[in-house]
Amino acid sequence: MTIARHGLPLPAGTARTERALAGLPDALRAEWTKLRTAPGTAWILAAVCVLTIAVGAATAAATRCGGGTGCSIDPTKVSLTGIEAGQAVVAVLAVLVISDEYSTGMIAVTFTAMPRRWTVLAAKAVTLTSLVLAAAVVAVAGSLAAGRLILAGNGITAAYGFAVVSLAHGPTARAALGSVLYLALVGLLSLGIATIVRDSAAATGAVLGVLYVPPVIALFLGGEPTWQRWAERYTPMDAGLAILNTTGLRDLVISPWAGLGVLAGWAAAALLAAGLLLRLRDA
Amino acid sequence: MTATIAPYRPPQQDGGDGFAPLLHAEWTKFRTLRGWVIAIVIAAAAIAVVGVLLPASGQSHCGSRSGAACLALVPTGPGGEAVNDSYYLAAQPLAGDGSITVRVTSLNGLISAGNGGFVGPNSPPPGTMRPGLVPWAKAGIIITGSTRPGSAYAAMMVTGSHGVRMQYDYTSDIAALPGPVSAASPRWLRLTRSGDVITGYDSADGRHWTEVAAVHLAGLAGTVRAGMFTTSPLDFTPNFPTYAEPGGSLSASVATGTFDDVDLRGGAPGGRWAGQNVGAIGANYAGPRIGLRQAGGRFTVTGSGDIGPVVAAGVNNIFITGTLADHLFGVFIGLLIMIVIAAMFITVEYRRGLIRTTLAASPRRGRLLAAKAVVIGLATFVLGSAAVAVAVIAGSRIAHDSGIYVLASGWPIEVRVILRTGAMLAVASVLALSIGAMLRRSVAAVAAVVVVIVLPYILGVSGVLPASASEWILRVTPAAGFAVEQSVPQYQQVVGHYGPPDYYPLAPWSGLAVLCVYAAVALGLAAWLLRRRDA
Known part of the structure; x- marks a missing residue:
């Protein structure tokens, strides 16, 4: 008996089981269809954009500098504050990509159709990342535009020596590109953690805990500067958000790209552990 | 239907x-x-x-002692709260009721140039201090139970940039005449004692007096010290303007108040004004300028430190607080x-x-x-x-x-x-x-x-x-x-x-x-x- 699959004739015999990620195009199409047709996806992507831009704009609106001099405001960083909120929504999307399947039992169907678990995980990662990147571009562009308008209205202008928020400005362009990548990496980290944890609510709590708890711990480690520096250098959110800085780069405990690299390392480790667990555990 | x-x-x-x-x-x-x-x-x-x-984590050290033993050195005010109590005092004993009246003609100061991160008494070399007055530099008159740090007191003072104030028992602060003091616009200050009640007055012309407040100092001794004082807290320049992280440079400061028309009533006849550096451990400047100088009826009092409550992350704290x-x-x-x-x-x-x-x-x-x-x-x-x-x-x-x-x-x-x-x-x-x-x-x-x-x-x-x-x-x-x-x-x-x-x-x-x-x-x-x- 042959199983006809959508648009693709089944290759004869067992010759198709050669490469590790064989069947990736099929898996990608399957994951894309699932994600595209889930009712929440569009709303969540819209929420990423709206929350990021709204929090950034509100922060910019609350940013004052008495007389415009004597305070060191990083206009780009202030405009992109919303990333810290938007990442929570990205995490939700990433968690749902895998946890929803566990909560509905869909995962059994998925693995029946595509028994190669690494392939499934890779396909989920690719579809998720492409959607997050698209939303992140909109969110970051909107935040920078809002920040540019609002901060100028608050007197944070070039006349007082502040860099105008503009992509023509090298560090700002780096922060913009970096924050788009940051959101994508947060998505991958969340996907990894959610695959490990499986339960959707617990996974969301775990992801947000991994993101939000270390910065506060680092803050309260003020009495232990060594530990504080360590925490700011090697925890996912603190290190990753170093990419937002456009001023005072010499005072950073980790350089912008290295910080993003640390986050990438966390994401890779989470995905690796997730893949191994997917292989080892029963679904 | x-x-x-x-x-x-x-x-x-x-x-x-x-x-x-x-x-x-x-x-x-x-x-x-x-x-x-x-x-x-x-x-x-x-x-x-x-x-x-x-x-x-960590253990505080003070001289040969460490840990909780150090806490005995922290002065505490009448309300039991930790206080800073360091100033230069020129005073006479005042037995029973009486009053002290002065005219303050100037309050000037010096701030150590660029001394980031420093805390504790020091003596910057001459020439490294620039003229400057910290906002809460204080010069005025005080009636205090004793010169032991933490004693009950009430004081009328001119300040660096907060006008005339009446302060008592460390935590209380009442605003009076606004504006800075100068030879062109001097300030007259008066404190009267009647039992446990101290009343503060100020005047811009020496004739028309305004009562600032009458305060009750519980358990004031029969014989108190009344006199002129000057003090000046550390200068703090924030350099990292975020809300959560304190950052800035601390610099030693010293202030000098000039007084004349001094009138002490109820003191011992022919009493002399004796200078004393009260609570010297809390002074942030310990150089040779500190002291009392007297020429005719004119007194200059130079001091450093602060009289007030200890606050968490206060710039003048000399003890580790939590x-x-x-x-x-x-x-x-x-x-x-x-x-x-x-x-x-x-x-x-x-x-x-x-x-x-x-x-x-x-x-x-x-x-x-x-x-x-x-x-x-x-x-x-x-x-x-x-x-x-x-x-x-x-x-x-x-x-x-x-x-x-x-x-x-x-x-x-x-x-x-x-x-x-x-x-x-x-x-x-x-x-x-x-x-x-x-x-x-x-x-x-x-x-x-x-x-x-x-x-x-x-x-x-x-x-x-x-x-x-x-x-x-x-x-x-x-x-x-x-x-x-x-x-x-x-x-x-x-x-x-x-x-x-x-x-x-x-x-x-x-x-x-x-x-x-x-x-x-x-x-x-x-x-x-x-x-x-x-x-």
Whole structure:
């Protein structure tokens, strides 16, 4: 008996089981269809954009500098504050990509159709990342535009020596590109953690805990500067958000790209552990 | 004619419809889910363990002694609070009632140039100090019980940039004539003593006097010291304007007040003005300028230090201080776990369809939500308060034993902080439950409660934002509730870093009120949606 699959004739015999990620195009199409047709996806992507831009704009609106001099405001960083909120929504999307399947039992169907678990995980990662990147571009562009308008209205202008928020400005362009990548990496980290944890609510709590708890711990480690520096250098959110800085780069405990690299390392480790667990555990 | 037919209503049953069985049902649901019980116990443990262990590092040293033995050196004022009490005094004994009147013609100062990070008395080499007056440099007249640091006192003074003030017993500060003092616009100051009551007056012309205040100093000795004083706190220039992270350079400063027309009534006949550097350990400048110079009827008094309460992260602190808030780091972690559980307390019922059974058993939906709110609120309040009690009580004792002066400790304050923080955890949990009831999906609810409650706190305290934005966030978002952790008051007359974790822009109860408003609105909205929507 042959199983006809959508648009693709089944290759004869067992010759198709050669490469590790064989069947990736099929898996990608399957994951894309699932994600595209889930009712929440569009709303969540819209929420990423709206929350990021709204929090950034509100922060910019609350940013004052008495007389415009004597305070060191990083206009780009202030405009992109919303990333810290938007990442929570990205995490939700990433968690749902895998946890929803566990909560509905869909995962059994998925693995029946595509028994190669690494392939499934890779396909989920690719579809998720492409959607997050698209939303992140909109969110970051909107935040920078809002920040540019609002901060100028608050007197944070070039006349007082502040860099105008503009992509023509090298560090700002780096922060913009970096924050788009940051959101994508947060998505991958969340996907990894959610695959490990499986339960959707617990996974969301775990992801947000991994993101939000270390910065506060680092803050309260003020009495232990060594530990504080360590925490700011090697925890996912603190290190990753170093990419937002456009001023005072010499005072950073980790350089912008290295910080993003640390986050990438966390994401890779989470995905690796997730893949191994997917292989080892029963679904 | 139409007849209205009353729809059939089952007779009210005893026992099945009351609020108590509903509470019991919800409590059973909560208590029998092992994962939740473990999680909420972990939350409480995090609060307690982090609060006790994290800050308890280091040991203070003072001379040959260390640890708690150092704390005996901290002067305490009449109210028992730690104080700074360092100034140069030119005084005479005053037996019984009397008064002192002076004219102040100038207040000048010097600030050490670029001395970042320095704390403690020093003597900058000549030529390294520039003219400058710190905002709270003080010169004036004082009546004090003794020259022992921490004595009861009342004083009238001119200040660097806050006009004439009357201050007494360290914590009290009353504004009087505004504007700076100069030879062209001198200030006349007067203090009179009558029993335990000291009355302060000021005048811009020496003829028309205004009473500033009459204050009662409990237990003032029969013979007190009355005289002229000058002091000048460290100069603080903030260089990193975030709300959470104190940063700036501290520089030694010294001030000189010039007095004439000195009139002491009730003193010993022919008494001489004797100079004394009171509490020299708290002076931030110890150079040769310090002292009293007298020429005819003109006195110049030069001093350094401060007279006022010790505040957390105050620039003039010479001892390691801590507050109860230092032991509440874990509250944030506990809160994160508790609000996730609170949100799931209702969302999981939707996932498995249990909500339909629940609503069939108790069709009054508002009541159901109220029962859930009571259960989750009480559970988080009881566990949270207990955990905070361990953190605060054990943590501050350990800090004390390692030589940290815990400001504003003692049972009444500790109990208030414990109950307030427990209440904050409970109200935040009710807010999370309401958000869960509105969103119905676990993932969305968990993310929403974290974004609404935890994220503003991070943005407010972590120093990633400019001070103005951080302060705004801690006023208007649910994170305002963290103000309950404050145990020490702010004093505008003391320069310090008034930011988290010790200080918040709102007072403790106001901050809790902001959180309560959010919780009440969310609970109302959730009840309305629960009634209106199909389950």
